[in-house]
Amino acid sequence: MKELKIFSPATVANVSCGFDVLGFCLDTIGDEMVIKKTNKKGIHITKIEGYDLPFEPQNNVAGVSALALIEDAKPNFGFEIEIYKNIKPGSGIGSSSASAVGSVFAINELLGKPYNKTQLTNFAMKGEALASQCEHADNIAPAIFGGFTLVKSTNPLEILQLPTPKDLFAVIIHPQIEIKTSESRAILPKEISLKNAITQWSNVGSLVHALHKNDYELLSKSLTDVVIEPYRSQLIPYFNSVRAEALNTGALGCGISGSGPSIFSLCHGNETAQNIAQAIKNVYSKTNIPFEIYISKINTQGIKIL
Amino acid sequence: MKELKIFSPATVANVSCGFDVLGFCLDTIGDEMVIKKTNKKGIHITKIEGYDLPFEPQNNVAGVSALALIEDAKPNFGFEIEIYKNIKPGSGIGSSSASAVGSVFAINELLGKPYNKTQLTNFAMKGEALASQCEHADNIAPAIFGGFTLVKSTNPLEILQLPTPKDLFAVIIHPQIEIKTSESRAILPKEISLKNAITQWSNVGSLVHALHKNDYELLSKSLTDVVIEPYRSQLIPYFNSVRAEALNTGALGCGISGSGPSIFSLCHGNETAQNIAQAIKNVYSKTNIPFEIYISKINTQGIKIL
Numbered sequence: 001m002k003e004l005k006i007f008s009p010a011t012v013a014n015v016s017c018g019f020d021v022l023g024f025c026l027d028t029i030g031d032e033m034v035i036k037k038t039n040k041k042g043i044h045i046t047k048i049e050g051y052d053l054p055f056e057p058q059n060n061v062a063g064v065s066a067l068a069l070i071e072d073a074k075p076n077f078g079f080e081i082e083i084y085k086n087i088k089p090g091s092g093i094g095s096s097s098a099s100a101v102g103s104v105f106a107i108n109e110l111l112g113k114p115y116n117k118t119q120l121t122n123f124a125m126k127g128e129a130l131a132s133q134c135e136h137a138d139n140i141a142p143a144i145f146g147g148f149t150l151v152k153s154t155n156p157l158e159i160l161q162l163p164t165p166k167d168l169f170a171v172i173i174h175p176q177i178e179i180k181t182s183e184s185r186a187i188l189p190k191e192i193s194l195k196n197a198i199t200q201w202s203n204v205g206s207l208v209h210a211l212h213k214n215d216y217e218l219l220s221k222s223l224t225d226v227v228i229e230p231y232r233s234q235l236i237p238y239f240n241s242v243r244a245e246a247l248n249t250g251a252l253g254c255g256i257s258g259s260g261p262s263i264f265s266l267c268h269g270n271e272t273a274q275n276i277a278q279a280i281k282n283v284y285s286k287t288n289i290p291f292e293i294y295i296s297k298i299n300t301q302g303i304k305i306l
Numbered sequence: 307m308k309e310l311k312i313f314s315p316a317t318v319a320n321v322s323c324g325f326d327v328l329g330f331c332l333d334t335i336g337d338e339m340v341i342k343k344t345n346k347k348g349i350h351i352t353k354i355e356g357y358d359l360p361f362e363p364q365n366n367v368a369g370v371s372a373l374a375l376i377e378d379a380k381p382n383f384g385f386e387i388e389i390y391k392n393i394k395p396g397s398g399i400g401s402s403s404a405s406a407v408g409s410v411f412a413i414n415e416l417l418g419k420p421y422n423k424t425q426l427t428n429f430a431m432k433g434e435a436l437a438s439q440c441e442h443a444d445n446i447a448p449a450i451f452g453g454f455t456l457v458k459s460t461n462p463l464e465i466l467q468l469p470t471p472k473d474l475f476a477v478i479i480h481p482q483i484e485i486k487t488s489e490s491r492a493i494l495p496k497e498i499s500l501k502n503a504i505t506q507w508s509n510v511g512s513l514v515h516a517l518h519k520n521d522y523e524l525l526s527k528s529l530t531d532v533v534i535e536p537y538r539s540q541l542i543p544y545f546n547s548v549r550a551e552a553l554n555t556g557a558l559g560c561g562i563s564g565s566g567p568s569i570f571s572l573c574h575g576n577e578t579a580q581n582i583a584q585a586i587k588n589v590y591s592k593t594n595i596p597f598e599i600y601i602s603k604i605n606t607q608g609i610k611i612l
Binding site for chain 2: 017018019020021022150151152153158160162188189190191192193194197198199200201202203204205206207208209212218221222227
């Protein structure tokens with residue numbers, strides 16, 4: 001195999017109660033990339049469509065993660081990368097992770113799979129760090145492993161693959177506003193009350209239990225965030241209205257996707273997902289803010305070859 | 307049925323990462339109680355052996371929880387309670403919970419089981435509140451439900467029964483020192499760093515996952531407490547030595563049981579439990595502090611009729 005095309009999915013990190021540790025994978029939105037073996041050593045980004053991103057590998061998220069991999073693998077050939085970017089950078093649904101994951105996944109395939117998923121996560125984290133100034137895996141892990149993931153620890157890196165209930169759908173609204181990552185980080189408190197922390201870890205525990213038990217009701221009760229959302233939701237116009245409408249229309253939960261501005265809802269079944277999407281559309285149509293809405297089943301496979 | 311005898315087990319709350327929400331049930335140590343229907347209405351404590359506790363129902367933990375139950379059930383008869391107390395009050399292995407649970411469990415049986423386990427937990431929490439000045443369920447829930455439990459919320463009360471891996475044993479050392487509950491509460495910070503909170507909820511999530519997957523290695527990695535233990539362990543002499551020896555001898559984890567002074571270790575299999583008990587005994591035998599050591603399989607049944 002000398003060349004392949006891959007689909008690198010968007011992802012939702014945090015999932016309300018699981019700030020910095022939980023995430024899940026989407027399947028109707030993602031980037032495509034074509035990777036080719038070349039005689040010329042190194043990483044060469046030859047095409048970028050969709051968004052304006054740097055071509056120099058060391059300044060490009062997909063380039064940095066690919067460089068981290070080949071620095072370890074030391075192949076006596078190189079790779080050309082074409083990036084067809086569908087996930088808008090800064091949308092809060094793992095745009096940089098999709099780039100970071102795509103190149104390392106594809107190169108690993110072309111090398112004959114010398115690395116396992118955890119090792120690929122490690123390489124991809126180097127790319128993610130270029131975009132977010134810190135190495136974290138809460139978007140990368142679900143993109144690589146699929147389904148729901150829990151980042152047990154980053155040093156050493158340990159990813160847990162959680163079960164995904166059948167018929168679980170996500171609805172994402174991406175209001176086309178810019179929230180600077182630095183701002184969405186800076187707004188967070190350094191310290192939180194022990195009381196809120198207890199609520200949060202009880203919810204993380206019950207969410208994991210709910211996934212194992214296929215218990216939608218418990219999942220719904222676990223999807224709350226008393227720690228981060230009160231701060232970050234202020235940066236997202238009409239967040240409360242979107243959530244109220246989503247919950248009224250049958251959503252199990254609704255929260256900020258990653259650091260926003262995207263908002264995710266989870267629900268049981270495609271029909272409810274369609275209804276929620278319509279209800280949210282009604283909210284945002286009354287504003288002057290452009291937006292995109294996506295409906296997606298939870299993607300249990302993760303990144304894949306097309 | 308006019309009379310019955312029950313075994314009300316000791317329990318371990320918090321379980322390292324799960325402060326205020328996690329707990330598990332023991333089976334080799336617990337109180338016994340005899341409850342009899344009587345024509346005389348109300349709750350009448352007729353015998354207390356083992357420790358010096360008040361006979362007035364409104365001042366006795368078992369009495370208060372029983373009163374809460376009969377206030378709701380309004381039977382046209384009463385109950386006599388005999389308490390054979392084996393769990394020392396203030397030991398940190400759920401002494402007051404065992405009392406609170408015992409009376410309501412037995413009375414419920416004698417009434418023909420009108421209440422479910424969650425309702426019994428609610429009544430027992432009234433008794434627990436007399437002892438600890440706040441209504442919490444992290445010892446009561448495992449005593450009633452057995453195995454590992456997670457208190458998802460107290461208002462409304464929701465208890466999750468977690469799976470218990472086979473062959474999981476606990477070793478408990480109870481150093482016979484007094485730690486005032488007020489002191490062990492007062493020493494805790496009101497605020498904690500977001501960083502530590504994230505570590506804690508990642509561990510709660512992975513602990514729940516480990517229980518579902520019967521994964522002893524992951525269970526071991528999850529049994530850490532970066533929030534509470536650094537404070538409370540200072541109140542327990544030789545805590546660090548006990549833990550070091552327990553871990554060296556094969557314990558999966560070792561932490562403070564409830565608010566202490568008891569220390570629990572979890573391990574795989576009875577033989578390892580015996581070795582850990584011996585190793586801990588060696589540590590404490592060199593001190594002048596009297597102590598008790600218990601070895602117990604995790605009790606998946608909870609409170610029972612003898």
